[in-house]
Amino acid sequence: MDNVEMFESESKGRGLKATKESWAGDVIFAERAYAAVVFDNLSHCVCHCCFKRQEKLQRCGQCKFAHYCDRTCQKDSWTEHKHECAAIKKSGKAPNENTRLAARIMWRIEREGGGLAEWCLVSIDDLQNHIEKFEEEEKEGLMEDVQNFLEYWPSQNKQFGMHYISHIFGVISCNGFTLSDQRGLQAVGVGIFPNLCLVNHDCWPNCTVIFNNGNHEAVRSMFHTQMRIELRSLGKINKGDELTVSYVDFLNLSEDRRKLLKKQYYFDCTCEHCTKGIKDDLLLAVKEEENKPEDSVVKELIQFSKETMEKIDKARSEGAYHQVVKLCRDCLMRQEPVFADTNIYMLRVLSIASEVLSYLQMFQEAAENARKMVDGYLKIYHPSNAQLGMAVMRAGVTHWHAGFIEIGHGMICKAYAILLVTHGPSHPIAKDLEVMRNQTEMELRMFKENEFVYHSMREAALTNKPFQVMKEPNVETPKNTFHKKPQEAK
Ligand SMILES: [Zn+2]
Ligand SMILES: [Zn+2]
Numbered sequence: 001m002d003n004v005e006m007f008e009s010e011s012k013g014r015g016l017k018a019t020k021e022s023w024a025g026d027v028i029f030a031e032r033a034y035a036a037v038v039f040d041n042l043s044h045c046v047c048h049c050c051f052k053r054q055e056k057l058q059r060c061g062q063c064k065f066a067h068y069c070d071r072t073c074q075k076d077s078w079t080e081h082k083h084e085c086a087a088i089k090k091s092g093k094a095p096n097e098n099t100r101l102a103a104r105i106m107w108r109i110e111r112e113g114g115g116l117a118e119w120c121l122v123s124i125d126d127l128q129n130h131i132e133k134f135e136e137e138e139k140e141g142l143m144e145d146v147q148n149f150l151e152y153w154p155s156q157n158k159q160f161g162m163h164y165i166s167h168i169f170g171v172i173s174c175n176g177f178t179l180s181d182q183r184g185l186q187a188v189g190v191g192i193f194p195n196l197c198l199v200n201h202d203c204w205p206n207c208t209v210i211f212n213n214g215n216h217e218a219v220r221s222m223f224h225t226q227m228r229i230e231l232r233s234l235g236k237i238n239k240g241d242e243l244t245v246s247y248v249d250f251l252n253l254s255e256d257r258r259k260l261l262k263k264q265y266y267f268d269c270t271c272e273h274c275t276k277g278i279k280d281d282l283l284l285a286v287k288e289e290e291n292k293p294e295d296s297v298v299k300e301l302i303q304f305s306k307e308t309m310e311k312i313d314k315a316r317s318e319g320a321y322h323q324v325v326k327l328c329r330d331c332l333m334r335q336e337p338v339f340a341d342t343n344i345y346m347l348r349v350l351s352i353a354s355e356v357l358s359y360l361q362m363f364q365e366a367a368e369n370a371r372k373m374v375d376g377y378l379k380i381y382h383p384s385n386a387q388l389g390m391a392v393m394r395a396g397v398t399h400w401h402a403g404f405i406e407i408g409h410g411m412i413c414k415a416y417a418i419l420l421v422t423h424g425p426s427h428p429i430a431k432d433l434e435v436m437r438n439q440t441e442m443e444l445r446m447f448k449e450n451e452f453v454y455h456s457m458r459e460a461a462l463t464n465k466p467f468q469v470m471k472e473p474n475v476e477t478p479k480n481t482f483h484k485k486p487q488e489a490k
């Protein structure tokens, strides 16, 4: 941790600042999880060691709960799993992810003590829990978790007081980092990374945090090949600058981002983009031509868009994808004459439309929507935003599949350039993109030489489905940095 140091100030509390200059794409620090677990509903299809999603996993013969890629992954995580394995076996079933994570943290504390580990700037004991700010409902959830924990925790292990157990659950609730699968398609688990917890939020940050599941082929014993998070610089950072990441997706009005941050992380964002409302005008922009829409028309359309969005989300979660397409088409037809291309209510519909149409293999229409979406995104997002990079990548693949090879290749190159900064060249997604870039480059050359040969070759290539970059549209994507359980709507 020699690139950063902790500071404490009246106004911002704790934070991290750079002790060295860095440039776009530099890894400022990397950190392994203090403890991490796979989500309950994915425990059988995600490796409990490296968090990769795999077709075939091997099950732990003892507890029959943990699953691994292979013997190596199983061996690597035995220290973390040993006590858990016995506890699950004894109780006959695994408790929920929060309880499993809390127990893994406690077993580690039992092993190593709760003080400062040598690679940490802050100890687990010293992390914030925000319990005093919990609403009634959250407090009830906390009590339930503590109860589950007490039933699960073996009597022969070190016993912790109620106060301490609550602290750990509070820490998980506020600081649990969302882990994604190796393609970044799905949120698959949650982990605690103490140093990362010190990095404050800014809606327009100078760093990004990326989860790298590691690399099986490389030498396993070396630190840099194992699963870890990386704090990566998005541009030039000077010595002494505070390091920041964004906890939420930028693609929201400043007012909505602030509400979300307050609700999830209990602070009022005072970043420049929030206080000045930077880009809000773009996010709400309407057509500027001579027939500029009336205010009342705009207001009504925003209301209609919000209502339609709720219907779309519901249909999507039920897997009714043709219904989603119909709702999107109707909504876009009303939005397009009124909203400008950066309008957030239209971008949201375009994003879902292109995603679902791709999934249904209606590539031409998907590409058309994806292109409009990317045009808007490029005007709104920071040029090195990971969400932007992923969106451009998906749009590029959609264009490729639709046969728009020139635009497709251009987008894939653009996405690759962004992901080299946000993910780094060794990340599995960047590696995929590199292969796609070479493939589309070759196809583009072929296309320019002989269009007929190109089209017949493309048909053959598509049936091989070489890249999995689209997810089933109803799975939870890793959108927010920290995995805070949304409160049940009542
Ligand atoms: Zn694995
Ligand atoms: Zn086991």
Ligand SMILES: [Zn+2]
Binding pocket: 202, 203, 204, 257, 269, 270, 271, 272, 273, 274, 275
């Ligand atoms: Zn902000």
